[in-house]
Amino acid sequence: MRFRYYFRGTRRFIKNRKRKFLLWLSELFLDSEYILDGTPKRNWFLKRLGMEIGENCKIDSGLWADWSRVKIGNNVLIRENCRIWGGAIIEDDVVLSAGVQLLTAGHNPSDMSVVFAPIIVHKKAWIATNAIILSGVEIGEGACVAAGSVVTKNVPPYTMVAGVPAKVVKNLKSKEDK
Numbered sequence: 772m773r774f775r776y777y778f779r780g781t782r783r784f785i786k787n788r789k790r791k792f793l794l795w796l797s798e799l800f801l802d803s804e805y806i807l808d809g810t811p812k813r814n815w816f817l818k819r820l821g822m823e824i825g826e827n828c829k830i831d832s833g834l835w836a837d838w839s840r841v842k843i844g845n846n847v848l849i850r851e852n853c854r855i856w857g858g859a860i861i862e863d864d865v866v867l868s869a870g871v872q873l874l875t876a877g878h879n880p881s882d883m884s885v886v887f888a889p890i891i892v893h894k895k896a897w898i899a900t901n902a903i904i905l906s907g908v909e910i911g912e913g914a915c916v917a918a919g920s921v922v923t924k925n926v927p928p929y930t931m932v933a934g935v936p937a938k939v940v941k942n943l944k945s946k947e948d949k
Contacts, residue, residue, distance in 0.1 A: 821838045823843065896910045904916070921936055
């Protein structure tokens with residue numbers, strides 16, 4: 772009798788240890804700043820979770836995302852503590868600074884149903900620290916979103932937006948215009 776009880780407890784102990792090990796492993800790959808900060812091992816682990824990641828991407832620690840709904844292009848830099856809720860498409864040569872939030876879920880006010888609309892960030896865009904991008908927004912090519920801005924509408928290409936809600940502050944010149 773005692774042996775069976777001990778065996779059952781051991782099995783439960785092993786199961787709990789396995790769960791703790793898997794939690795530790797995910798924290799090691801996703802949250803550790805000194806072991807896998809922006810390395811190919813972190814990208815490999817994110818690909819195994821279902822995220823589509825291009826080449827030469829640097830993803831820092833603290834990224835929270837709906838892994839299977841995020842597509843990241845080539846040469847993308849995502850700094851620490853970014854949040855991507857729902858689906859987002861991030862094209863090539865994009866920079867997301869620290870604390871950026873891409874929120875793709877919203878509520879329909881008439882019947883309180885949840886509505887998902889993907890966010891698209893086009894090539895060479897830069898989203899500065901702590902900016903919030905709401906659902907269904909498209910950030911144009913070469914656009915810049917200022918720090919702390921809340922973007923509720925589409926951003927035209929080669930413009931800078933700032934404020935709450937974000938408004939066009941400045942037109943930026945493309946390389947072809949220079």
